[in-house]
Amino acid sequence: MVEQTNSKKVYVIPCSGIGKPTASVGREAVYRVIEDKRPECADTICLGLLTLGDEETAAKVRNSDVITIDGCAKDCASKNVEASGKPPIISHRVHDYLKEHRDLKPETVLDIGEPGKKLAEVIAEDIAEEIDQLQGKDTDHREGE
Amino acid sequence: MEMDARPTKVGVLSCSGESEAEGTITRNAVRLVMEKYKPGLVVSLCLPLYLAGDGGERDFAKKVPVITVDGCEKSCARLATEKYSGEVESYLDVRDLLKQWDVTDKLSRSHPGKLEEELTERVAQQIVKLVDHLIEEGKVDIGGEG
Numbered sequence: 286m287v288e289q290t291n292s293k294k295v296y297v298i299p300c301s302g303i304g305k306p307t308a309s310v311g312r313e314a315v316y317r318v319i320e321d322k323r324p325e326c327a328d329t330i331c332l333g334l335l336t337l338g339d340e341e342t343a344a345k346v347r348n349s350d351v352i353t354i355d356g357c358a359k360d361c362a363s364k365n366v367e368a369s370g371k372p373p374i375i376s377h378r379v380h381d382y383l384k385e386h387r388d389l390k391p392e393t394v395l396d397i398g399e400p401g402k403k404l405a406e407v408i409a410e411d412i413a414e415e416i417d418q419l420q421g422k423d424t425d426h427r428e429g430e
Numbered sequence: 431m432e433m434d435a436r437p438t439k440v441g442v443l444s445c446s447g448e449s450e451a452e453g454t455i456t457r458n459a460v461r462l463v464m465e466k467y468k469p470g471l472v473v474s475l476c477l478p479l480y481l482a483g484d485g486g487e488r489d490f491a492k493k494v495p496v497i498t499v500d501g502c503e504k505s506c507a508r509l510a511t512e513k514y515s516g517e518v519e520s521y522l523d524v525r526d527l528l529k530q531w532d533v534t535d536k537l538s539r540s541h542p543g544k545l546e547e548e549l550t551e552r553v554a555q556q557i558v559k560l561v562d563h564l565i566e567e568g569k570v571d572i573g574g575e576g
Contacts (some may be wrong), residue, residue, distance in 0.1 A: 298448075299448060300476065300478065301446030301447075301448065301476050301477050301478050302476050303444060303457055303460065303461060303474050303475075303476050304474065304475075304476060308476070312448060313540075315448065316539070316540035316541075320540050328449075329448050329449050330448070330449055331445065331446050331447050331448050331449050331450065331453060331504075331506065332446045332448065332477070332478050333445050333446035333447065333477040333478060333506035333507065333510060334446075334504060334506050335478075336446075336477065336478040336480065336481050336506070336510060337506050337509055337510050337513070339504070359476075359479060359482055359483060360482065361476060361478040361479055361481075361482040361483075362478070364478075364481070364482040365478045365481055365482055368481060368482075393465075394461050394465075395458060395461050395462070395465065
């Protein structure tokens with residue numbers, strides 16, 4: 286049974302990487318979380334809008350827990366969230382997952398292929414659990430159970 | 431854009447657009463142009479690098495002519511380029527294009543299907559036209575090719 290103690294949305298923000306397949310993996314992971322795994326309590330924003338200083342977007346970030354996922358060492362998602370006034374509560378790098386799952390190397394930016402999708406799923410599962418913990422939920426559950 | 435010699439590249443910047451279906455079409459269209467239609471000529475940059483990068487990124491629009499492609503009317507790519515880097519040569523608003531094309535279907539940001547792929551292709555062709563226009567105007571040195 287899941288008990289919800291914190292109903293605020295968690296924002297899961299990928300970097301906006303357009304040059305590396307790892308950025309596409311990060312985005313895919315985010316969509317899996319906010320649309321499939323935790324649609325009721327997770328959402329995303331356009332990082333570009335935050336970067337540009339949009340006040341409505343910045344307020345969402347300041348008033349919520351934020352998890353970032355970056356596709357390269359430039360850490361655009363993490364840095365831009367922090368620059369908006371509040372650091373992310375958890376930051377991930379796709380490369381860290383790739384080091385642990387070397388067989389799941391994504392293929393291209395436009396098509397990450399099956400390995401890339403599997404890597405996105407690994408990341409998405411972790412983030413979904415983190416969201417549950419942030420919201421005070423029992424994390425001992427999985428989809429389909 | 432200030433430069434001594436004609437640039438050999440065209441910069442095409444897309445908005446990040448993660449929360450909108452038009453953003454996904456925009457990003458994929460730019461990649462399509464980079465990989466399929468104008469490989470080696472078109473270069474891009476991750477938009478939030480303007481803030482997170484080491485500063486070199488901010489010179490982008492000073493070094494190459496830039497076309498921005500935005501998913502919606504908020505025009506993040508165009509405004510960020512103008513704020514951090516310089517004037518853009520031309521720009522597209524994909525949501526506006528979809529209106530012009532009478533597209534009213536609900537589109538997916540996460541699972542692009544046949545329709546989204548067709549629209550991505552059409553947007554890519556619009557970008558190609560803008561790149562070709564820059565070449566025709568002599569703003570890009572393509573070494574006598576193309």
